[in-house]
Amino acid sequence: MKFLDEAKVYVRSGDGGAGCVSFRREKFIEFGGPDGGDGGRGGDVWIECVEGLNTLIDYRYQQHFKARKGEHGSGRNRAGGKGEDVILKVPAGTEILSEDRETLLADMTTVGQRVRLAKGGNGGFGNAYFTTSTNRAPRHANPGLEGQEQWIWLRLKLIADAGLVGLPNAGKSTFLATVTAAKPKIADYPFTTLHPGLGVVRVDTREFVLADIPGLIEGAHEGVGLGDKFLAHVERCRVLLHLVEGTSEDAGAAYRLVRTELEAYGHGLEEKPEVVALSKADTLDPETLALQLERLEAESGRRPLVLSSATRQGVTEALRALMARMDAAAAEAPVERAAWQP
Numbered sequence: 001m002k003f004l005d006e007a008k009v010y011v012r013s014g015d016g017g018a019g020c021v022s023f024r025r026e027k028f029i030e031f032g033g034p035d036g037g038d039g040g041r042g043g044d045v046w047i048e049c050v051e052g053l054n055t056l057i058d059y060r061y062q063q064h065f066k067a068r069k070g071e072h073g074s075g076r077n078r079a080g081g082k083g084e085d086v087i088l089k090v091p092a093g094t095e096i097l098s099e100d101r102e103t104l105l106a107d108m109t110t111v112g113q114r115v116r117l118a119k120g121g122n123g124g125f126g127n128a129y130f131t132t133s134t135n136r137a138p139r140h141a142n143p144g145l146e147g148q149e150q151w152i153w154l155r156l157k158l159i160a161d162a163g164l165v166g167l168p169n170a171g172k173s174t175f176l177a178t179v180t181a182a183k184p185k186i187a188d189y190p191f192t193t194l195h196p197g198l199g200v201v202r203v204d205t206r207e208f209v210l211a212d213i214p215g216l217i218e219g220a221h222e223g224v225g226l227g228d229k230f231l232a233h234v235e236r237c238r239v240l241l242h243l244v245e246g247t248s249e250d251a252g253a254a255y256r257l258v259r260t261e262l263e264a265y266g267h268g269l270e271e272k273p274e275v276v277a278l279s280k281a282d283t284l285d286p287e288t289l290a291l292q293l294e295r296l297e298a299e300s301g302r303r304p305l306v307l308s309s310a311t312r313q314g315v316t317e318a319l320r321a322l323m324a325r326m327d328a329a330a331a332e333a334p335v336e337r338a339a340w341q342p
Contacts, residue, residue: 013043041083177309201319
């Protein structure tokens with residue numbers, strides 16, 4: 001199934017039904033009076049967070065969603081029925097943005113969360129509503145109110161506790177496959193990973209969700225390579241695991257390149273807690289390993305971990321380091337969620 005993390009859709013709630021002009025006509029009832037019923041309210045447009053979805057692919061093939069109009073009122077004081085609602089179902093982690101792609105309308109982070117995007121128009125009053133002591137036979141009724149309409153953007157940001165970042169072929173997918181049951185594509189060429197992946201990590205009787213995104217290269221914030229659009233999927237992460245390939249020419253330069261792209265992207269990624277690790281350590285001789293660690297430590301300002309997903313060297317230590325940084329981050333900054341309702 002194709003991974004789609006952004007979609008633009010049009011939503012419109014239903015118009016209200018019109019009120020009815022009617023008078024009671026029955027044998028032996030000389031002055032029946034007005035009996036026109038009210039119109040029904042138009043249907044609403046809702047968005048709901050559901051289980052079982054991990055992409056917005058459904059909105060690639062349908063972009064227009066319109067709720068049903070309310071039914072018109074009728075004689076004998078019969079009110080019109082309410083229009084049927086429309087419900088857009090999205091995966092957890094979906095942001096709802098207005099057409100300008102900047103104003104956040106809702107952040108769907110919890111399964112079962114439900115937000116109304118467009119309220120249906122109220123139904124019009126029938127002529128029975130306008131009866132007064134001085135106007136016993138009103139001959140007018142209200143039309144229903146129009147519904148609301150707007151274009152919105154759906155943007156999926158995967159919900160994960162920790163995220164993997166690094167250059168292509170830094171060993172991110174191999175690490176994900178080693179510590180979780182996920183089965184990402186692994187090969188010895190750049191950009192093997194074309195879309196984000198998730199896996200559940202279990203360490204020391206605790207679990208957390210780990211996200212892997214396609215690698216970054218120089219100029220990613222300008223659209224080079226796969227660009228930096230997938231960085232949105234690690235915005236929600238509490239901590240980043242920055243993998244630097246040990247077989248690169250200069251581990252320090254590789255680290256600095258990725259950090260530059262994170263800073264250019266912004267959105268707070270450059271300020272997130274980070275665990276730095278030198279990957280593919282099993283392919284390095286002791287002298288090269290020591291040199292790369294020295295370069296990486298000088299650039300990052302901290303002693304990096306040494307790990308090899310192939311031999312599982314340092315893997316458990318890296319997971320424990322992530323867990324410790326997540327606990328510290330959770331204690332310092334509680335998660336804030338935005339919601340909106342018209």
